[in-house]
Amino acid sequence: MSDSLPDDRSPADNPYAIAVSEAGLLKATVVLTVQRMHSDDQPTGWFGSRQIDARTLIVALRQLLAAVKLEQIALKALGMGPGVVDALELAQQRYEAALPAIKHVRDGLTRFEDWARGKGGGPQAGAREVGAPRDVARDSWSFRYDSATDTVMMGPFTLLVGAAIPAATELCAAICTAARAVDLKIAAEVHSRVIQAITGAGIPCDGPKGPVVVSPDDDTGIYLFFNLSTIPEIERTELAARVVAALAGAGLQLRPQRFPHSCDTQERLVVGEALVVGWA
Secondary structure, eight states: OOOOOOOOGGGOOOOOHHHHHHHHHEEEEOOHHHHHHHHOOETTTTEEEHHHHHHHHHHHHHHHHHHHHHHHHHHTTTOOOOOHHHHHHHHHHHHHHHHHTHHHHHHHHHHHHTTTOOOOOOOOHHHTTTTHHHHHHHHHHOEEEETTEEEEEEETTEEGGGHHHHHHHHHHHHHHHHEEEEEHHHHHHHHHHHHHHHHTTTOOOOOOSSSEEOOOOOOSSSSEEEEESSSSSHHHHHHHHHHHHHHHHHTTEEEEESSOOOOOOOHHHHHTTEEEEEEO
8 A cells, every 4th residue: 555645635724833933933933133233233235134033023023913914813713612712812902912013013024115105004004194105114214223222113013022032932933822722623523533533343442451442522633543462363354354444434544654644544553553643
């Protein structure tokens, strides 16, 4: 059997997990960038490395809020309880309180084609109600990092660089906590369906001493394997076929841990390998 079958997975299948991976990368970007900004400035052409890193920092900090948004969308779609949703919302509020200017500073950087003309949204739109676009542009321009105060500035908006790592770390942890709650919910649902399917097919599944063992539902992964000491060798192949059929009838499938796209699950059960159970 081939161990390299086509991979049909999509990020749309598990957006909450994408939020976790992106948040981790963004937090690492924040940490690395701040460390460089707090080190010696390295001239790069006309520019110093700190000024360049400051731009990277702002974008990474703002993108962490995009990761939160994706996580929130996923939590809603999965029907997660208010405790999980509210905890993530509170973490976002603390993050925005620690970095109150992040949206405006990022907008000034990434939408400079509008901000340079005083035609930007947000605060520039409000300022245009009482002033000419040229004046609005002047008052909200001049991005820079001041190493003396450890502050990034964009016109009147300021952000304390020293607050970046603690804020990013806490928000990333909150995203991971929410994702783990999702994993536990899914695992509990899968575990319940597995037990119903196996016992419904008349196959004993009564804990670690039974012929078919299913991992507890308090883990984020559900595994199924044979307790070979309780199954005569001559019966193992038939039992494996019954298990696979029962799970398939319940909308579940077994996947090897090492080669998740392999299709020889029955043979792997027969030799006592623990297989991952998931939705088909």
